[in-house]
Amino acid sequence: MVNWIWLGMIVVSVMFGAANGKMEKVAEAAFGGAQTGVTVCLGLISILVFWMGLMRIAEEAGLVRKLSRLLAPIVRKLFPDVPKDHPAMGYILSNMSANLLGLGNAATPMGIKAMQELQKLNPNETVATPAMCTLLALNTASITLVPTTMIAIRMNFGSVHPADIVAPTLLATLVSTGAAILADRWYRSRDRKPPKTAPPIETPRLAQTPPASLKGG
Amino acid sequence: MISLIQIISTWTIPVLIAFIPLYASLRKVPVYETFIDGAKDGFQTAIGIIPHLVGMMTAISMFRASGAMDAMIGLIRPLLERIGVPGEVLPLALLRPITGAGSMAFVTDLIKVHGPDSFIARIAASIQGSTDTTLYVLTVYFGAIGIRNSRYALKVGLFSDFIGFFASVAACWLLFGLV
Numbered sequence: 001m002v003n004w005i006w007l008g009m010i011v012v013s014v015m016f017g018a019a020n021g022k023m024e025k026v027a028e029a030a031f032g033g034a035q036t037g038v039t040v041c042l043g044l045i046s047i048l049v050f051w052m053g054l055m056r057i058a059e060e061a062g063l064v065r066k067l068s069r070l071l072a073p074i075v076r077k078l079f080p081d082v083p084k085d086h087p088a089m090g091y092i093l094s095n096m097s098a099n100l101l102g103l104g105n106a107a108t109p110m111g112i113k114a115m116q117e118l119q120k121l122n123p124n125e126t127v128a129t130p131a132m133c134t135l136l137a138l139n140t141a142s143i144t145l146v147p148t149t150m151i152a153i154r155m156n157f158g159s160v161h162p163a164d165i166v167a168p169t170l171l172a173t174l175v176s177t178g179a180a181i182l183a184d185r186w187y188r189s190r191d192r193k194p195p196k197t198a199p200p201i202e203t204p205r206l207a208q209t210p211p212a213s214l215k216g217g
Numbered sequence: 218m219i220s221l222i223q224i225i226s227t228w229t230i231p232v233l234i235a236f237i238p239l240y241a242s243l244r245k246v247p248v249y250e251t252f253i254d255g256a257k258d259g260f261q262t263a264i265g266i267i268p269h270l271v272g273m274m275t276a277i278s279m280f281r282a283s284g285a286m287d288a289m290i291g292l293i294r295p296l297l298e299r300i301g302v303p304g305e306v307l308p309l310a311l312l313r314p315i316t317g318a319g320s321m322a323f324v325t326d327l328i329k330v331h332g333p334d335s336f337i338a339r340i341a342a343s344i345q346g347s348t349d350t351t352l353y354v355l356t357v358y359f360g361a362i363g364i365r366n367s368r369y370a371l372k373v374g375l376f377s378d379f380i381g382f383f384a385s386v387a388a389c390w391l392l393f394g395l396v
Contacts, residue, residue, distance in 0.1 A: 002316045006276050013279035016288070025282040033278030037271035040325050041263055048259035054237055056255020057248055061241035112361045119362045127366040128359065133373065136358055140351040140374035141381070146230060147346025153325055154342060159333035165342045166229050168388035172347035175388075176381030183376045187369040 040153060047152035055103050067100060068093035078138070078181065079131050081121075088117030092135060102144045111139055130188050134181075141180040143173050269318030270325070277326050301394075302386050303337050309344050314378045317350035339393055343385035348378055 017026035058064065071093055082088050091114035098107035114135060122129050128136075147169045155162040238248045280286050286308075294304030305327060312320040324341045331337045351374035359367055 002319065005312070005315065005319065006272065009276040009280045009285075012285050013276070013283040016283035016285040017279075020284045022283055026279050029278035029282035030275050033274040033276070034271045036278070036325065036329065037274035037322065038267060040274075041267045041270055044266065045260060045263040048263045049256045050259070052259030052262065053252035053254075053256030054234065056258075057241045057246060057251045058237045059255075060246045060251045061237070061244045063237070063240065108357065111358055115358050115362045119364075126364060128364045128368045128370055132359070132364065133368055133370040136355060136367075136370045137373045137377065139358065140349055140354045141377045142349040142354075144346065146233070147342070149321070150324070150342040150346040151230075153321075153328060154333040154338070157328050157333040161227070162333070163227060163230055164393075165339055165346065168339065168343040168385060168392050169346040171388040171391075172343050172381050172385040175384035176348055176377045179380035180373055180377035183373045184369075187373065 040156060043156035044149065044152050047148055047155070051102070051146075051148045055101060058101060059103065059106065064094060064097045064101065064103070064106070067097035071096055071100075078134055081129070082118070082131050086117065086121070088114050088121070088131075091117055095135070096138060099139065099142050100145060102146055102148055107139075111135065133187070134184050137180040137184045138177070141173070141177040143177050145170070266318065266321075270322050273316070273319045273322035274326065277322055281326065281330075301390060302383075303340065305331070305337050306341050306344065306386075309341055310379070310382045313344060313348065313382070314351040314375055317353055320345055320350075336389065336393060340386055340389045343389060344382055347385055348381045351375060351378055 013026055013029075014023075017023045068090075075093055075096060076084065076089070079089070079092065082092070091110050095107050095110040095114050098104075098110055115132060118129060118132050118135070119125065121131070146166060150165060150169070151162045154165070238252075241251070242248050290304040290307065293307055297304055297307060309320055309323055309327075312323055324338075324345045327341045328338045351371070355367060355371060355374060359370070
């Protein structure tokens with residue numbers, strides 16, 4: 001899909017440029033855009049380096065674990081079909097906590113670990129279980145306390161209060177996560193069937209580590 | 218209420234910056250060395266974004282310069298502005314769930330064109346920061362364990378993006394719009 005959007009934008013631009021007689025401006029914009037891309041990334045270095053350093057301290061100090069313990073009662077309610085002391089629960093909690101702290105790079109591997117554990121409870125290997133869908137919903141909505149990247153970009157362009165988007169972002173993320181949970185609940189209750197219990201099938205899987213998430217935060 | 222939220226906005230970051238190392242040092246974590254260790258990752262992440270952002274910024278700049286963007290926004294603007302949504306942010310609603318780098322490039326473009334403290338820039342930044350790229354998360358998480366039938370997961374993700382878009386607009390109106 002990204003391929004089509006990208007190609008579409010470029011082709012449409014050239015067509016519009018030709019129709020409006022703005023070819024020169026379109027050519028200029030292509031190189032100008034590329035330059036802005038690099039400038040913005042260079043500007044991001046300062047904040048990302050600082051913030052990821054700080055977050056590593058938080059991780060080492062056990063703040064992720066602490067947060068997990070705080071979240072446990074809420075998260076258990078969201079995953080009624082995962083046994084309380086199943087390893088999946090531990091990974092789900094670490095994944096949520098890392099997301100909350102904006103540790104995208106740590107959240108993703110933990111989320112995948114959680115998915116692998118949930119897969120062991122799955123009677124049909126290629127079809128997602130409700131628990132998997134809930135975990136996915138929480139990750140796509142992803143509550144983040146500090147939208148670091150956006151603050152950095154605003155700072156680069158000379159914002160007076162680059163951090164003043166923390167409050168609206170937090171409000172919006174709370175609402176959208178709430179919406180995700182509600183929608184997930186609704187789908188769950190809609191196709192609730194008598195629970196099938198199949199013995200967990202142990203299949204060894206290769207852990208795949210995907211590239212770092214490009215979270216906007 | 219509003220001033221309280223503003224205070225939270227300004228205080229969150231300095232308080233976190235002081236609290237985390239302080240807490241860690243009480244836990245006997247070598248704070249400076251740990252910081253340097255993690256900071257190296259930040260550098261890699263920033264450099265890794267360059268190709269994505271260059272590709273997307275190029276396409277978006279061309280799209281804007283050719284007049285195609287204005288034509289597209291012109292079509293939908295009257296409908297949206299009646300409910301307080303600036304037409305300029307609408308393409309973001311389509312880009313955000315599909316491509317993290319693409320939407321980031323778009324937000325950067327809006328910040329550059331309208332100024333970092335403009336209403337449009339603030340809305341765009343909130344939309345970008347408040348959610349993750351649904352399609353990417355779905356592909357990575359379900360791809361890693363070989364799920365082919367994702368059931369209702371995509372619908373839930375897109376629904377929450379949709380709600381998040383309007384929640385961002387509403388939050389910005391609430392906090393910045395009425396001043």
